[in-house]
Amino acid sequence: MIMVIGGFNTKLPPPTYGNAITILNIDGGGIKGILPTVLLRNLEKALQNVSNDETAALADYFDVITGTSTGGLIAAMLTTPHPNDPSRPLLSPEQIKQFYLDFGPSIFNQTAARKWSPIISHFPKYDGKFLHEKAREILQETRLSDTLTNVVIPAFDILQVHPVIFSSFKVKKVPSLNAKLSDIAIGTSAAPTLLPAYNFTNGDNEFNLIDGALAASSPAFLAVNEVMQELEEKNYDFIPVNPNEPTKFVLLSLGCGRTGTPGHNTSVVNQYTATKWAPFLLSGLLEAARDIVEYNLESIFPSLQSSENYYLRIEEYSLDQTLTADNATIENMEKLIKAGEDLLEQRVKILNVTSFTHHEKPSELDTNAEALQGLAEILYKEQQLRLKTKSIMEKRGRPFVDAITSPLRMFGME
Secondary structure (H helix, E strand, O other), X not given: OOOOOOOOOOOOOOHHHOOEEEEEEXXXXXXXXXXXXXXXXXXXHHXXXXXXXXXXXXXXOOOEEEEOOHHHHHHHHHHOEEOOEEEEEOOOHHHHHHHHHHHHHHHOOHHHHOOOOOOOOXXXXXXXXXXXXXXXXXXXXXXXXXXXXXXXXXXXXXXXXXXXXXXXXXXXXXXXXXXXXXXXXXXXXXXXXXXXXXXXXXXXXXXXXXXXXXXXXXXXXHHHHHHHHHHHOOOHHHOOOOOOOOOEEEEXXXXXXXXXXXXXXXXXXXXXXXXXXXXXXXXXXXXXXXXXXXXXXHHHHHHOOOOOOEEEEEOOOOOOOOOOOOOOOHHHHHHHHHHHHHHHHOEOEEEOOOOOOEEEOOOOOOEHHHHHHHHHHHHHHHHHHHHHHHHHHHHOOOOHHHHHHHHHHHOOOO
16 A cells, blocks of 8 residues: 655655655754754745745655654644645744744743742643643644644653654554644643643543653654654655665754753762752753764764765754743844854754764865755755656556556565
8 A cells, every 4th residue: 555645745756756765853942943943944945946936845845854842843833734725834934933932932931930949849830821722723623644744753651651653654553643733742842840741632542741852852763763664664655666776865853952961070969869860860861862863863874775865963052051941031032043043154063973072074064054055955856856757657657556566576575
């Protein structure tokens, strides 16, 4: 059976018609989600320029869009069909940035937060009601199976004590995962201590969710794994027309900016109480999880089936310490926009897999803006190749599945 990618978008035929599988990842970070929207706006504008199409959208070029926490909310908004034109996304990156500017101060209401104490309060810092209301208002009744392209959003179920991966690839096998995007977005954004855990039911299944960062603070590798499972299961949408051709990946991974967790001397931490350890452990573990994802991708991506894989990670590693996940003052949100704009002018950085330090790529003189321009050209060429190949196959007058099942049988892959 051939799986239809996403919902209504016809501008991106399946990867089997092309040379690569394209993935967009967006990390978590609360109000810091403003920063990647600046980068995404830059990429979308580059795609519109290279395609000479002012309606071009990110969902027209990525086979998978994945995100966790605030990144999951962004992924949901980028892939929800517009009610007046189901082939187009509901919101652009610029409109999503405006969502944060308009509603961030109400989601992270500092007046209410002043009554909260991390030591004595028995409830999260924010009640989450405004976020829940806006997520439902914007995403409406859209379900995971309705999205314009494949979506992968992780959360963590605190009742079952395991991750839940809301994946477009799994909804046919596990119908309970075909939840409303509003419920998925609220669940993946439920950051412990900041926002309340979220309970909802879908069919006969109950979910009790907290922040997806507890499962995957940077879900890029998760999306790659989802695609690899489709290849393993012989999903025709992902198998090259020529089965001798290795599968290639194009992956863009965006962070929300890292302020860094202050280091501590062993003589100091040995005097810590459990209460003092808690915030350091949470932030430290999330930072470590992101580094491990980068480590894995930097380590294996060059050899992942093909030397022609493309991996670009863009992250601000020295963000102002005041720009925390819930600091949604007008001043700080403007700083986040400026941080995103400045990041575009910085050189591309990579992780040293030995020292876990980040440095400019020695062979790359590109700024992040130039790298995104180059990526736009790669994505456009891939899209055009797929459209051309699909047209040729259809003109041959036989179903595409027949054209690929013969070589599959020949090579014993069916």
